[in-house]
Amino acid sequence: MTTPPPILYHPIGVLHTPFNEPAGMPIQPSGARGVCGTAELYPEFVAGLRDLAGFSHIILLYHFHRAPAPRLSVTPFLDTEARGIFATRAPARPNPIGLSIVRLLRCEGATLYLENLDMLDGTPLLDIKPYVSAFDSFVAERTGWLEAAEGRVAQIRADERFGES
Amino acid sequence: MTTPPPILYHPIGVLHTPFNEPAGMPIQPSGARGVCGTAELYPEFVAGLRDLAGFSHIILLYHFHRAPAPRLSVTPFLDTEARGIFATRAPARPNPIGLSIVRLLRCEGATLYLENLDMLDGTPLLDIKPYVSAFDSFVAERTGWLEAAEGRVAQIRADERFGES
Numbered sequence: 001m002t003t004p005p006p007i008l009y010h011p012i013g014v015l016h017t018p019f020n021e022p023a024g025m026p027i028q029p030s031g032a033r034g035v036c037g038t039a040e041l042y043p044e045f046v047a048g049l050r051d052l053a054g055f056s057h058i059i060l061l062y063h064f065h066r067a068p069a070p071r072l073s074v075t076p077f078l079d080t081e082a083r084g085i086f087a088t089r090a091p092a093r094p095n096p097i098g099l100s101i102v103r104l105l106r107c108e109g110a111t112l113y114l115e116n117l118d119m120l121d122g123t124p125l126l127d128i129k130p131y132v133s134a135f136d137s138f139v140a141e142r143t144g145w146l147e148a149a150e151g152r153v154a155q156i157r158a159d160e161r162f163g164e165s
Numbered sequence: 166m167t168t169p170p171p172i173l174y175h176p177i178g179v180l181h182t183p184f185n186e187p188a189g190m191p192i193q194p195s196g197a198r199g200v201c202g203t204a205e206l207y208p209e210f211v212a213g214l215r216d217l218a219g220f221s222h223i224i225l226l227y228h229f230h231r232a233p234a235p236r237l238s239v240t241p242f243l244d245t246e247a248r249g250i251f252a253t254r255a256p257a258r259p260n261p262i263g264l265s266i267v268r269l270l271r272c273e274g275a276t277l278y279l280e281n282l283d284m285l286d287g288t289p290l291l292d293i294k295p296y297v298s299a300f301d302s303f304v305a306e307r308t309g310w311l312e313a314a315e316g317r318v319a320q321i322r323a324d325e326r327f328g329e330s
Contacts (some may be wrong), residue, residue: 007228
């Protein structure tokens with residue numbers, strides 16, 4: 001197998017949230033109910049926001065800019081055992097892309113007003129997609145190690161383990 | 166605003182699917198029921214798959230490697246009007262990252278056997294995350310321009326419009 005070429009992306013904007021440090025943050029949007037902030041798009045991308053205001057929920061893809069070096073095995077916040085990184089949502093991933101589904105309150109020019117934010121202030125934004133239940137909502141029959149833990153997600157807060165490396 | 170630094174990612178593997186050309190493809194996993202294929206991880210990332218087999222659904226993030234040049238306004242397959250790119254799931258995005266939630270049939274070494282695949286053969290894989298209903302399933306009260314169209318997603322097939330540029 002030959003090594004594939006690297007892929008280069010450019011942030012389309014930046015996320016502004018109340019969280020300046022990883023420790024104490026919610027670990028998913030479901031633990032961040034009512035946490036408001038904004039996405040500020042760079043001027044050259046604002047035209048791409050047309051028609052977005054009609055959606056109640058949007059998918060944010062962003063770069064975990066303060067993630068530690070990638071690890072293939074991590075102990076997630078919701079567990080006490082080490083798990084394969086791809087079986088977790090931890091930021092210490094080979095490609096540290098974060099995914100959060102958040103509520104879109106309104107759009108004003110280059111600014112999206114958002115609720116249920118679970119990422120650090122200053123996070124570079126890579127993409128915005130409309131959330132569509134028909135595409136994105138599934139009943140997962142099996143959720144592996146998370147089955148015992150997923151109900152606790154709203155109570156658990158991040159600690160230092162995935163802070164800067 | 167200063168220009169942010171670009172972000173460099175490296176594929177973790179490649180997706181093998183029955184689709185060699187964009188035209189005729191399903192446009193979402195919900196239009197790709199029963200379409201099987203694999204994700205082949207590069208050897209250095211295989212250890213990260215531990216514990217993944219327990220999940221019935223996984224989120225794939227991948228690079229639209231044959232997407233045309235980005236456009237801020239596109240006419241989606243499900244519509245006849247031009248829409249802002251961020252209000253669509255079209256591949257001609259500023260950062261062409263694809264997102265599909267697929268069924269994980271089984272894991273064997275570096276190979277994931279998958280169902281409901283809606284991407285091209287040879288697509289570079291960027292990340293795998295477990296799909297967890299408690300994190301990822303929402304009732305979207307408003308789905309904008311897609312409200313009239315989302316029920317037709319399983320019937321519609323791609324055409325040439327987002328083929329290579």
